[in-house]
Amino acid sequence: MEGVIKLNANGKQKRNAANEHILVCLSSSPSNERVVKTAVRMASVFGSQLTALYVRTPDYETMDPEDRKRLENHIRIAEAGGAETVTTHGDDVSEQIAEYARLSGVTKIIIGINSSRRRRLFFKPTLTERLFELVPGIDVHVIPDTGALGAYYGKKGRFKQSVLPSWKDIAVTAALLAAATGIGLLFQRLGFTDANIITVYLLCVLIISILTRGFACGVMGSFASVILFNYFLTEPRLTLRAYGSGYPVTFAIMLAASIITSTLAAKLKAQAKLSAGDAFRTKLLFDTNRILQGAKDEREILTITASRVSKLLNVDTSVHFADENGLSGGLLFFAGREGSEQALPEGPDFEAAQWAYLNKKQSGMGVKPHKAIKFVYTPIRAGESICGVLGIGAAHRRTDAYEKGIVQSILGECGLAIENLRNAKGREAAAVLAKNEQLRANLLRTISHDLRTPLTSISGNADTLLKNRAMFDDETADRLLSDIRDDAEWLTGLVENLLSISKIGDGSIRLDVSDQIVEDVLEEALRHIDRGSASRTIALETGNEPMLARMDARLIVQVIVNLVNNAVKHTPEGSAITVKAVPDEAFAVISVSDNGPGIPDEWKEKVFEMFFTGDNDVGDSRRSMGLGLPLCRSILEAHGSELILGDNRPSGCIFSFKLPLSEVDLNE
């Protein structure tokens, strides 16, 4: 029950100052109601945390429906009083209580006296006595009996339900005893000793205990086998007398052995059943956990939780999602119909869910202030906040403590899964932020460095010309002027790339996509190529049919410009550069190839890294920021495509990428 915010009796979420933690023991007896009410009052006086514990023993299976109903009523009273209910499983009630009290830091235990009296039937120290022994440090408050109990016990024998065997059990017992007697007679005829025959009877009692419910049949079988043994198999036959002086001892031992065998077997069976229940619960939680691990967002986790609870309890469930803006509309899951969820309309149900969300407390059916609602709304906690509200349908009218425990565990898993998800998201965001921050720092450093060089050249050249024009011949003046122009052009290209980076780099890429004619885009791009391209031949090859592809035209133009400029920069003068677009099934494949020296294999990955510029550029030694290719790559990634670098034959390289072709209904 870790991960659950403790509630104090007033239902307000606050860690209680006195650190009191009251544990009240639930039972099905009528006087338990008073015990629970006393505990609730006490918790509210102390302002302390209240837990209601029900220890589920094997008797639970055979519990009278009336008792069961009463128990559920007690659980409801406890919950209405702000208690957290917990169910544990075990045979020994006092040990279970003690264990829970120790683990959860309970300071006071409140218990009804009748619970203790019941245990006397088992010839053990009373429950309270054992409790005192097991938890010496904790106050145990015993609420006295009101006296109505005697009548209660008189009315119904305790064994009535749980121990009285059915006709079928009696028939099985009789048949087995007959078989054992038959085998005994056979053994005697074969001359086997009595020991063998007694063993057969013991075996028979063991089998009876296993096959029948409770231990009544086993005990009955024990007595019957002694009588049968005496009647049929000892001298004189067919009488209940025995000649052998040792026989009374034999009978006594035989009886004792068979009674012990039968009770042990019955107990074992009950234990097995309990542990099977526990195993089922563990497996269930494990499965839920596994499914929740696979969920991608909070909504999915909550949806899975609700549908799982619906499937498990076979009831209608609903889930409301909470985010920063509060609680939003819910989804309804119908029992037994998977995938049939539908949106929940606003109304009193939503109000009840809202109430549960705001007060971090259960609401809905039977709980103020929304008693009339047909759902019980339980807030789902993730860490300190409420991430949603689970509604459990009214069809599930009896609040079975065991199932309730499972639901609570599933909600716990759900909360944990959501917390994990949030943590993972936080870490991811932090990592991205750190990476972006580093990128930004690198970018700024490189930009300020790279800007200074052309700016120095521009202002220096302009200054020189302005002051000393007369001293220069035309040729020199022209060279200085063309340097100014080239540097300015270079800066223009840089600004274009930076603009695109600012659009793409902050993680939230907002593409302005539309269907574009690929050819138009390529033509537009070729209009923005650097001046150096004049010394290279640039060819544009497109197919016969116009191709319509979906893209952010501005950014794709930027990609082509960068690729062609790159090719211009890294190829010797006179090289041929080809820009090509061909359809390939549902894609337009766009490529920029050159017949230059190509890119060495060891650089092939590096060229996509920011600020990589190669060692020596082949053409003029124009500075490069190394922004172009990484930018192209991010632009294409934003388009869901990728930039592929390949080798051209016989030399050079090819950059290519795909864009999805789009269909358009022509408005003829």
Next chain:
Amino acid sequence: MNKPLILVVEDDRPIRNLISATLKMHDYKFIAVGNGAEAVLEASSHNPDIMLLDLGLPDMDGVDVIKRIRSWSDMPIIVISARSEDRDKIDALDSGADDYLTKPFSVEELLARIRVAQRRLSVVQTDRAASGPLFVNGDLKIDLAAGLVFLGNEQIHLTPIEYKLICLLAANVGKVLTHTFITQKIWGSSWENDIASLRVFMATLRRKLESDPDTKRCIQTHIGVGYRMIRIDPADKEEKEQ
């Protein structure tokens, strides 16, 4: 052709100097002002032939300047805008501008745009009266009465939409028409699908005209903005580079 009077509206002094110097060198008459109010004043008092208008003015929105001037004048307006302001460009074109220049622009580009505007001016001045049933642009001939289109002496076959498009472009020769403007004229709506359709029709139309090297580039595509038919002037080779 008479050199027209050009009104330059630009608040950035170096750029205004650059434009002024260029115009002066090419013997254009011009008036240079630095804000919208002066622009409207000068436009009304001097009645210039062409206006170069920077969209980012300090005192008023460039689009408002266009709207006010369009209320009495039909003069070609070329807007100057920064690259990232596509929306502003489209708004300016839709409110009556003829053409646009994107910063940074080269001097040649500026001169080319002015020449295009000049030609449009002459078209407006001469063709308006004689807006006959025949439209001729280089080798391209449109017989508006018969609904036929010729390339040289050869008739080319256009679908009804293509014919509507070429007529619309021809009627606004020299002016950049935005996607919205064209789709509104052709289909009466401008949904995304209409614009995609428009791109396909334009691509096929251009292919049909491409067989003739002269008309090959007579329809310009302005990515993200629209289309324009330019008047082909055999004497002006530079124009084809545009």
